[in-house]
């Protein structure tokens with residue numbers, strides 16, 4: 396097997412793992428939409444539960460390794476593709492053959508990385524490495540940190556931009572993974588497409604609703 400093929404398979408596998416993470420992350424975050432008091436109790440308990448669980452710690456390490464590997468393989472594949480098609484196009488007719496987001500995966504990936512850096516600095520880092528206020532149950536009050544962040548409209552806009560970039564990235568990822576994994580039968584390709592659109596629609600809409608809802612209902 397050629398090394399580019401191995402890199403593409405590893406991208407598909409790490410991408411698949413990240414897709415599962417997104418489902419679990421979204422389900423956990425949907426607790427933020429509960430009535431305020433209930434949301435606070437349940438979200439802070441959930442964050443405390445995650446931080447004390449050894450299995451979750453292992454998954455967290457796997458998650459960070461997957462994100463890093465996904466980025467490194469993406470860079471290697473992009474550089475190899477650039478080397479292979481070194482010549483410039485006289486007429487740029489690429490728009491007729493592929494979608495704009497497929498040709499801009501590097502740009503979308505960089506936007507998502509920027510979003511992730513802001514996101515992890517403001518929530519994950521705060522929770523793990525700073526002394527947060529304690530809630531009535533005796534747990535770190537991550538809920539109030541999240542709510543305060545979404546009070547600012549520009550912060551909500553950063554999230555919406557990051558999540559839209561993630562949506563296009565996911566769409567392309569699904570179709571490219573189908574090719575890498577050798578799904579060529581038109582019946583299965585159609586199924587893959589429908590699933591890709593459904594998954595992407597639910598994940599992006601779910602993540603977008605959270606900051607918008609909190610911003611609009613915050614007192």
Ligand code: HEM
Pocket residue numbers: 420424442445446455458507511514515518519522537541554558561602603605606
């Ligand atoms: C409304 C949207 C989102 C909210 C409210 C949210 C909330 C949070 C919070 C509170 C944490 C810290 C939890 C902890 O460490 O226990 C966290 C961690 C994290 N989030 Fe998000 N998140 C959102 C969207 C996203 C998106 C779209 C991505 C991916 C592109 C993402 C990726 C991550 C990652 C990788 C972590 C670190 C995971 C861990 O160590 O457990 N999040 N998020």
